[in-house]
Amino acid sequence: MRHEIAPRSGAGFELKAGETLTVYDPRGEQVADLLAYNLADPAEVISSGRTLDYASRIYLTTGDPLYSNRSKVMLEILDDTVGRHDFLLTPCSKDTFRIIYGDTDPHRGCFGNLAAALAPWGIHPDAIPTAFNCFMNVAVDGATGAISVDPPRSRAGDRIAFVAKMDLIIGLTACSALQSNNGSFKPIEYEITL
Amino acid sequence: MRHEIAPRSGAGFELKAGETLTVYDPRGEQVADLLAYNLADPAEVISSGRTLDYASRIYLTTGDPLYSNRSKVMLEILDDTVGRHDFLLTPCSKDTFRIIYGDTDPHRGCFGNLAAALAPWGIHPDAIPTAFNCFMNVAVDGATGAISVDPPRSRAGDRIAFVAKMDLIIGLTACSALQSNNGSFKPIEYEITL
Secondary structure: OEEEEOOOOEEEEEEOOOOEEEEEEOOEOOOEEEEEEEOOOOOOEEOHHHHHHHHOEOOOOOOOEEEEOOOOEEEEEEEEOOOOOEOOOOOOOHHHHHHOOOOOOOOOHHHHHHHHHHHHHOOOHHHOOOOEEEOOEEEEOOOOOEEEEEOOOOEOOEEEEEEEOOOEEEEEEOOOOOHHHOOOOOOEEEEEEO | OEEEEOOOOEEEEEEOOOOEEEEEEOOEOOOEEEEEEEOOOOOOEEOHHHHHHHHOEOOOOOOOEEEEOOOOEEEEEEEEOOOOOEOOOOOOOHHHHHHOOOOOOOOOHHHHHHHHHHHHHOOOHHHOOOOEEEOOEEEEOOOOOEEEEEOOOOEOOEEEEEEEOOOEEEEEEOOOOOHHHOOOOOOEEEEEEO
């Protein structure tokens, strides 16, 4: 059964070891921020710095494990029809919109949506790290280090699938930042299978 | 007064708002991992993802602010004679040495040194995020995303200085990973001035 995450919103759910989470971009060019916490001990959380270090790559795809802050594998990418995702940047937030976009009455962003979605498991907003940003297309200029947030490469129906390597709490959004989604806010869909 | 951090070790200390911390590489090609926590509330911690997002750059230097997970400025880079530092990778650890180097009896690394140095302030190892790695030279291939850990560009006597924008707990190391320091372990020095 596919679940829809409405534009600019988020969802929280449990994913048991061995289950597969497939994230779909139903309309194309829409980012989904993904967070993972150990269900048995949510102080263990997905870690960009551990994962990129062990992969020796900033772009991850099929076959790559996603590590926790304790260097344990939380998820492994099982399938990926896009091949470009971001693991450098934190979820967009009120502060993102204030600092980068200059908004005076900013949306709560993926950060606020994730905080609300994860609250039932007692996860504090301070414990929201850099997310694995499905379909987000962040280019890095190797010479200058400049980052550019480009339109996602995902087309309608594209997907990325992850198999859980431990029992997890997942936070997932339909991203709320204009630049990340090529100027429009669309839904995200996800499915959990055995 | 200059303090020395012995090779493959770490230090923890307080840095008050307005004080300047200067980190020196006395022999050259030696990395120092730096962490910062809000002294008044250590759940507020330095954030790579926030900082890189707001800077739109992965390489930071003089004038760049370092943000917390609450999007507050913790430190600002005041002076930098090197211009190449890393903010992508987590501190080296037993797991780094096991996973990347295949060590069977691994050193506790910067992670273990930081955990021990920060324990007096009640900071748990799980709360150690991606560090600001002074003098660490991590190149990114923009096309493939491949990361390479290259010899530091720092020469003997090079330095980077930070001014504190809030009262902080600082963790600082002389990095323990062979590859990061071009194959040898050297000391780091630091100084706190008003």
